[in-house]
Amino acid sequence: MSYIQQSFSVQFEYKVYFTEKIFDPANPCFASFLESRAEKGIRKKLLFIVDEGVTEAHATLQEQIAAYCADLENFELVQDVIVVPGGEAAKNDLQLFYWLVNAIDQHAIDRHSYVVAIGGGSVLDLAGYVAAVSHRGVKHIRIPTTVLSQNDSGVGVKNGINYHGKKNFLGTFAPPAAVFNDAHFLTTLDERDWRSGMIEAVKVALIKDAGFFDWMEAHAQQLTQAEPQSLQYLIRRCAELHMAHIGGKDPFESGSSRPLDFGHWSAHKLEQLTDFELRHGEAVSIGIALDSVYSWIKGMLDEASVMRIINLLKQLRLPLYHPLLEIEDENSAIMAGLEEFREHLGGRLTISLLRAIGKGEEVHEMDAAALAQAVNMLRDKW
The missing domain is CATH 1.20.1090.10 (Dehydroquinate synthase-like - alpha domain)
Incomplete structure (x- = not known):
């Protein structure tokens, strides 16, 4: 008997930032992180997936995102900000999962690009799973908007959706590139x-x-x-x-x-x-x-x-x-x-x-x- 053995380890590292009004032009936190990941000669895309409840509570959020990202030199905002239902329903809908995977394909989001998810834990779980299984791993950034996601699920390494009535039956361990806890989002919570x-x-x-x-x-x-x-x-x-x-x-x-x-x-x-x-x-x-x-x-x-x-x-x-x-x-x-x-x-x-x-x-x-x-x-x- 003979065999060839391989062994290797992969180091993961990410930061959780604590900030307020992340898309205020006077707040450099998000822009500074992205610029630290810029590569000469490569213009990276940003695809935003946003919890519907967040857009309802923050009516001008999409305009704020567009204005903020317009000033980024090495990044390009995908014009379509994708709004999805929040809550556990987001993790129970397989068609929503497929729709988001198709959006990754449609907008040519590659492994140098970023999926940026804004919302509660369910939307972050869904978006993280979509990113993790597309192209064997597109980078994702989390912006949790609830107490639960800012102190627990949003800062962890798990992503997933429900299947056959079982919670998180489909999922991955895929650490985010970064997490941004914005205290301002908590002010509009139920x-x-x-x-x-x-x-x-x-x-x-x-x-x-x-x-x-x-x-x-x-x-x-x-x-x-x-x-x-x-x-x-x-x-x-x-x-x-x-x-x-x-x-x-x-x-x-x-x-x-x-x-x-x-x-x-x-x-x-x-x-x-x-x-x-x-x-x-x-x-x-x-x-x-x-x-x-x-x-x-x-x-x-x-x-x-x-x-x-x-x-x-x-x-x-x-x-x-x-x-x-x-x-x-x-x-x-x-x-x-x-x-x-x-x-x-x-x-x-x-x-x-x-x-x-x-x-x-x-x-x-x-x-x-x-x-x-x-x-x-x-x-x-x-």
């Missing part, structure tokens, strides 16, 4: 959206940073009022913790460990069962409440810590329960979420629970009776 977006900060604090959780408790009132300074600190710290994890040992999730998905196994299933009427953040809040109470029932977490978690979620006016969470037996609808969660990564079922606030711990099986008890407590006690 209250339900900015409130539910805070849950990812609660999540990452619970599994990684007890001090951050303490800070959220102390600033809960300011956060519920969307006080700008507190909200910006929450977004930045949450983004830092997510990026620190991504830069660790398994950024592309080749193993079965998914600590950043604490509370998500039931959340993903709840979203599907409610036909995505529940916001992602609302479903994750319910999932975090469920897994926190379950951790206590199984003797992993003390009662005082459970009460702190429940009280913070209530202070932030986030949900703890939904009727479709009910578990009568192992065949209950929500329990299918465990197998779908395992299937998404393969290998053993791996669920993150809590040993303490700021300390997650992985388990490889879940007790249906204890889960049902936790659901009953969320329904009847809190």
